[in-house]
């Protein structure tokens with residue numbers, strides 16, 4: 303498959319604590335060096351605890367937040383420096399579905415007006431009539447109908463509102479959709495329906511997804527590959543099968559131990575993580591996970607782990623898999 307998106311060493315830092323001279327005293331390293339590729343038609347699940355930088359990563363890729371440094375290539379074109387018409391064109395090719403369907407739809411606009419606005423912004427449909435036709439199609443595609451067009455967001459349930467958010471995203475014929483915890487705010491009973499809609503649309507429209515969630519059980523179903531984030535970094539990226547069969551990073555192993563297994567006869571030991579996620583304004587030196595890691599070695603407190611391809615297509619940022627670091631550390635057992 304063709305590469306659709308290539309992200310290289312992406313960093314988004316926010317200045318904090320301006321002094322009286324207007325100079326920032328520090329930075330929240332919300333995204334701190336992320337690299338991955340995404341192929342056409344694929345779904346990359348991105349998981350991690352709140353505050354790990356998942357949403358900022360999504361927004362930085364979409365250029366809704368200006369990244370501090372690094373490269374984002376979409377269909378081979380660098381997009382971090384696009385302006386004007388080129389940026390507008392990019393916006394129609396990369397869309398976002400927000401977590402909160404209550405907050406992301408203007409309560410004063412009818413569904414029809416919300417969708418008209420999206421179509422007009424991206425100059426889709428020559429006449430009002432064409433756009434109305436398109437809106438009717440869109441509502442049907444997401445499981446609503448034309449009688450819904452004249453209603454306001456508050457007249458819909460959470461699940462229906464998320465369908466409207468999805469209709470708005472696909473209205474402009476995007477290639478890539480970044481879904482930022484699209485089912486977290488919904489009742490468990492409707493989560494599966496919305497996830498199924500995402501999957502159906504992917505097939506029928508040939509979409510590529512980045513699907514952000516805070517736990518593995520949601521991304522497990524939709525993803526082809528999964529990236530695990532911790533403190534602004536992707537600590538492990540792999541296809542789903544290998545990640546579940548053989549999680550390499552100690553943090554992934556802990557997350558994995560919290561996912562319920564379907565077969566209760568399989569005994570699984572829950573790994574409890576000690577301590578809290580450190581502040582991204584003041585991350586620990588070396589490996590960001592070192593204060594909570596039971597395998598931490600000397601190097602972990604001073605050297606940032608590089609991304610290692612431990613198995614084909616299975617990337618991990620942990621010294622345990624770095625032969626050079628391990629050579630210089632005393633021999634110790636690998637985690638099982």
Ligand code: SF4
Nearest residue numbers: 589592595602620621
């Ligand atoms: Fe643990 Fe060290 Fe690996 Fe970080 S680099 S996850 S501290 S073993």
Ligand code: MG
Nearest residue numbers: 353356357483
């Ligand atoms: Mg978020």
